[in-house]
Ligand SMILES: Nc1ncnc2c1ncn2[C@@H]1O[C@H](COP(=O)(O)OP(=O)(O)OP(=O)(O)O)[C@@H](O)[C@H]1O
C-alpha cells in the first residue's frame with residue numbers, strides 16, 4: 001500500500017488552486033444544483049460546489065447557513081430533493097452513505113467516532129477489520145503522523161484530550177486512503193493551540209494532494225489551508241474565490257450580513 005508517513009513541512013496549500021470546470025474529470029466531488037432539507041423545511045437552494053482532486057475547499061458562513069447540511073448531502077447521509085452529487089465524475093446521488101464511504105468519501109463523524117473504552121492501539125486495530133490495511137501499517141501511518149498518539153497508545157480513548165481524540169478520528173479517516181475527506185468543524189471545543197496543530201496536519205494532507213471539503217468556524221485558519229473558498233448564507237453559495245480574493249468579504253458576511261447569531265468569524 002501507499003505509505004503516508006508524516007513529513008515535517010510547513011502547512012501550505014498546493015499550487016493547484018482554483019476551481020475546475022463543472023463536470024471536469026479532475027473533480028473529486030461535485031454538487032450540482034442541490035436542494036435539500038429536513039421534512040417540510042428546505043435548507044439548501046441550488047448549491048453548486050466543486051472539490052478538485054488535489055484541492056481544499058473551505059465552506060464558510062454564519063450559523064445555520066446550511067454548511068453541515070451540505071456535508072451531509074455530500075457524504076450521502078441526507079438525500080437531496082433536487083440536483084446531483086458526483087464522485088470522480090460518477091453520479092452517486094442515490095448512493096447510501098455506507099457505499100459512498102467505500103468509494104472513498106469519508107466524513108469525520110460528529111462526536112469523533114472513536115471507541116471510548118478501547119485504547120488508542122485497540123481503536124486502530126478495530127479499523128483494520130474492515131480490510132485493506134494491516135495493523136502494522138496503520139500503526140506506522142498513525143504514529144508517524146501523530147506522535148502524540150504513539151505516546152498514548154495504551155491509554156483508553158475516552159480519557160484522551162479533545163484534540164487527541166480528534167487526531168484519532170482523523171487517523172481512522174486516513175487509514176482508508178479517502179478520495180475526499182469531509183471535515184465539519186474539527187476545531188469544535190478545542191483550544192487554539194490544538195486547532196493550530198490539527199490544521200498543520202490538514203495542511204500536510206493538502207500538500208500531499210488529499211481532496212478536502214472543510215467547514216470551519218475559524219475562518220482565517222481555514223483560509224490558510226484552503227485552495228478555494230465558498231461562502232454560504234441561507235442555503236446558497238453567495239461568494240466563491242481564492243482565499244485571498246474572498247477573505248475580506250468573508251469577514252463582512254460573518255460580521256454583518258449573516259443570519260442568526262453569526263460566528264465571531266475568526267476565533268483567533
Ligand atoms: N435534523 C434537522 N432537522 C430539522 N432541521 C435541521 C436539522 N439539522 C439542521 N437543521 C436546520 O437546517 C438549517 C441549517 O443547519 P446546518 O446545521 O446545516 O447549519 P450550519 O451552517 O452547519 O450551522 P453551524 O455553523 O451552526 O454549524 C438550520 O436552520 C437548522 O436548524
Ligand SMILES: [Mg+2]
Pocket residue numbers: 067068069
Ligand atoms: Mg454546522
